[in-house]
Amino acid sequence: MKQTYSTATAGELEAWRQRHDLTTDKAAMALGLTRRTFAYYLAGKPIPETVARLMRAIDALDRSGVDWQRLLGKTRSGQATRR
Secondary structure: OOOOEOOOOHHHHHHHHHHOOOOHHHHHHHOOOOHHHHHHHHOOOOOEHHHHHHHHHHHHHHHOOOOHHHHOOEOOOOOEOOO
């Protein structure tokens, strides 16, 4: 399947990370990326549409008051939750 790229920019990705008060490692983890891939996008490489959609979904959950980090299996402190 052919990869499609979004119009999201490196600046928007960095703003997203800061808006959610995440370290680079935690932001990468939240988006299902390695730290290296996250840094690759921050350097200006094209951001896949799937990553941009996940950023928008997390923004929507956050605005709705949903603890999206807990949904991903992490607490606000970054520790794995016990099930």
